[in-house]
Amino acid sequence: MSSTNITFILHKPQLSENIGACARGMKNFNFQKLIVIDPKPIFPNDKILATSVGAKNIISKSKVFDNLEPALKNIDYVIATSARFRNKNIKHIQLEDLKKIDFTKKIAFLFGSEASGLSNNEVSYANYTLQIPTNPDFKSLNLSHSLIIIAQYVSSIIKSKTSNFKKSKKVKTASKKEIHAMTNLCIKNLDEINFFKPKEKKPIMLENLRNIFYKMELSAKETRILASVFASLGKKR
Structure with missing residues (x-):
């Protein structure tokens, strides 16, 4: 600490x-x-x-x-x-x-x-x-x-000097930068298929989406996997 x-x-x-x-x-x-x-x-x-x-x-x-x-x-x-x-x-x-x-x-x-x-x-x-x-x-x-x-x-x-959390040293927590990039890729692909409608509800939908990703405490590896999934879905279109 x-x-x-x-x-x-x-x-x-x-x-x-x-x-x-x-x-x-x-x-x-x-x-x-x-x-x-x-x-x-x-x-x-x-x-x-x-x-x-x-x-x-x-x-x-x-x-x-x-x-x-x-x-x-x-x-x-x-x-x-x-x-x-x-x-x-x-x-x-x-x-x-x-x-x-x-x-x-x-x-x-x-x-x-x-x-x-x-x-x-x-x-x-x-x-x-x-x-x-x-x-x-x-x-x-x-x-x-x-x-x-x-x-x-x-x-x-x-x-x-107390900590109740113990994780494998090999598991690296995703940084906010990595989560931002993954989330923005997801949002970009959703925008392209006009997912956010009606438009006036887009801000609250974005809030809810970030709430989902940021509270998950994703590892760096998990974040990369999700980013790859979103990128692949974008290419499929």
Whole structure:
């Protein structure tokens, strides 16, 4: 287990202060990898650096992307944080369930914007959704507070050096990049046969399709097999 396997992703953050506070919270618990997706404020800026205090190095080394998908290409598992239960066929976990996660893999914790959180489209890229236990009558948590709670909990798990997952060393988990490529090939072939109809339902159909593939925890070999199947079906037409 290593803290270097953990990445924190802020999706469309709106406030400079929260971005800086998130970096500070990460460094408190010895995490270094920060990704920012389409931030509203100019990134970085003086306010972000000021509120990051001693964590300016995390800001300077962070990566910025315009959208979520390319940010996940080197990630094995994505855990999306959400204050509400999603009516999706996806694994919903609590903080204590993080003890069962294999932190020898590359794990990303995904946080939504302060105003709206994560949409179902963003959640469709996740393997799990995580809910932090709060007052049921007041579930809203500040972005940086949510990150700090999770960072502290994960740090304690890593220090305990426990892992309940055991797999053959010969089995390589598919990377998000490999799953993206396989999924996009499937979507391309489905597009060519006009599968997504009516057109207004295509976005939700794509969400459901990604939910199926991303929650399966496919191996690299299984992903290659599925990609070959989709490629062959495309040639048959």
